[in-house]
Amino acid sequence: MRHFFHFYLGYTMAGLRWNRLILTVSLVGLAACGGGEKAPPSSSNAAPAAAGSDLTPFQLENGIGPITESIALGPIDKEEAEEGQKVFEAKCSACHKLGERYVGPPLGGILDQITPAFAMNMMLNPQEMYSRHPVVKKLLGEYMTQMPNQGLTQEEAREVVEYLRTTPAPAPAQ
Numbered sequence: 001m002r003h004f005f006h007f008y009l010g011y012t013m014a015g016l017r018w019n020r021l022i023l024t025v026s027l028v029g030l031a032a033c034g035g036g037e038k039a040p041p042s043s044s045n046a047a048p049a050a051a052g053s054d055l056t057p058f059q060l061e062n063g064i065g066p067i068t069e070s071i072a073l074g075p076i077d078k079e080e081a082e083e084g085q086k087v088f089e090a091k092c093s094a095c096h097k098l099g100e101r102y103v104g105p106p107l108g109g110i111l112d113q114i115t116p117a118f119a120m121n122m123m124l125n126p127q128e129m130y131s132r133h134p135v136v137k138k139l140l141g142e143y144m145t146q147m148p149n150q151g152l153t154q155e156e157a158r159e160v161v162e163y164l165r166t167t168p169a170p171a172p173a174q
């Protein structure tokens with residue numbers, strides 16, 4: 001257990017901001033062993049990541065679904081973002097607003113919270129995400145609606161990521 005605690009602590013120290021995920025996993029790590037002295041293990045994608053979880057560290061960080069490698073982001077591609085906005089308005093805006101809670105959580109600035117691959121797996125494979133991923137399971141408990149599979153292609157999902165990158169985070173006080 002302690003290996004994985006330090007593994008995720010490593011992410012924190014790397015300055016990444018997958019806050020909720022780190023919190024969840026860190027708490028599991030703390031509860032299980034209260035911390036430890038061991039050095040972080042090499043980041044293998046094969047080992048289960050936490051007690052009571054059958055997910056790999058990769059899946060915890062990037063979600064479960066067709067996207068099995070991290071998505072590298074370059075400078076924002078405006079055309080791709082515009083295409084993504086069209087997809088978002090047609091297939092997401094019935095449930096998601098950018099700046100406030102709606103049927104689902106607000107998605108403005110969400111890429112500060114989740115990885116692009118996580119967002120894409122959520123779009124492409126929501127059912128498995130809310131059934132198996134601890135962070136999304138918790139969201140389902142909070143929002144009480146199962147996000148449906150909207151039949152996006154991987155390309156469309158990638159465009160939506162590009163669009164979401166251009167959106168501001170919700171104001172803190174709502």
Ligand code: HEC
Nearest residue numbers: 091092095103104105119122130139140143145146147150
């Ligand atoms: C019918 C309503 C509905 C539609 C349509 C929908 N979602 Fe969701 N979405 C939800 C709900 C509810 C959740 C919270 C998890 C759950 O309950 O399944 C969620 C969760 C998410 C999350 C995870 C957010 C986080 O904080 O980790 C992302 C990302 C997301 N949706 C993106 C999208 C995108 C992009 C689309 C359009 C392609 C979309 N959703 C369409 C309802 C919806």
